[in-house]
Amino acid sequence: MGDAVDSLAKVPDGSINTVVTSPPYWAVRDYGHDGQLGLEAEVDDYVDRLVKIFREVHRTLADDGSVWLNIGDSYFGKTITVNGRPPRTGWKRNKQLTLVPFRVALALQEDGWWVRNTAVWHKTNAMPASMRDRLTNSWEPVFLLTKSDRYYFDLDSIRVPHKTSDEVERKRAESGSAKGKAQDRPELRQWLNSPRHRATIDGIKEVERRPNAPEAVELAGYLRGALKEKKKSIGWVAEQLGLPFERTRHYFRTDKIGSRLPPPEVWEQLKELLDLDTQYDEAMAVELGDNVFRNHPKGRNPGDVLRIPVAASSSNHFAVMPRQLAEFALKATLPKNGSCLDPFMGSGTSGRVARQLGGRFVGVDVNADYMTEYLVDSGIISPDTETLW
């Protein structure tokens, strides 16, 4: 219980797998607690404070961890005033959208976070607004943030059914009048009725794939070792291959930006030139496949628009996160027996869902009553437990 920054200081480094959270939005609601976030006089102060809280979140997060951050927007005007009046300085004017979620996302990106998605939470039951000079706001951003470009993400657990199945398309094509490019090409007919496949219907082109290929950086390290052992230079290799030095150099570069895997024919030549052993034979093996894109057997990627109704607020909480939103997020980023953190837990939706999915939960809130209610509700403490804080 307490302010997010102070309480997070007690959470060990790297101990959290995922965070699902929705902080108080700027200048929208008074949670009636000293030290609460969201009532800063200036939007920049709100952003700075969140960045500081997220520095602590970053520390507690495992290297392959991730954060789902839901923040809503607000307009300057009635609720956001300066000295009791709608502001009129610079861009800060009455009726301006503050764009605060994006200010936060940009600031977090500057502070070292990776922004991997701006998912749209489309509130399917959003109330139409009465204003006549703009659209009703019916969505909020949900940012997926990570500590690095590699992180735990179980896409399979959130896949959704394909709109059309390969089987249906095949039947349609068989019964239909497949003409044109697929005339006399029965092997192509099955793809004809699907817009998904039209781009490649010119013919099945064979493409070479390396399904187990190592990272280019890793292979470059190995090639450098072999080069050293042979006491040869990259220039010498380029000459033997008959390739420009600049191109050959990329196969030996151990930085992510410049490193490239050699194409199959060059790899074969390198193996001979540098007397390479067999350790990468399997990983560099080439498979032939057609370039017709088929349905993934486990369903399609759900996309970044999440159609979820707003949850009804309970007697004690105004801004409760819909269970469905927490469930979607946690299925993707909470590993088996993993831990979830919410530094602004409120009624504890992310905690309830995380525990239901078999995970552990660490929650923080400035409001002791919220936390007590969560602990009683979840059966962690009994209702007659003495004051905890």
Ligand SMILES: C[S@@+](CC[C@H](N)C(=O)[O-])C[C@H]1O[C@@H](n2cnc3c(N)ncnc32)[C@H](O)[C@@H]1O
């Ligand atoms: C939008 S609500 C979170 C709702 C929550 N996701 C749920 O499903 O109920 C934001 C919460 O942040 C808490 N809060 C405000 N300022 C805080 C701070 N400085 N540190 C920790 N929690 C804070 C509020 O008490 C409120 O419960």
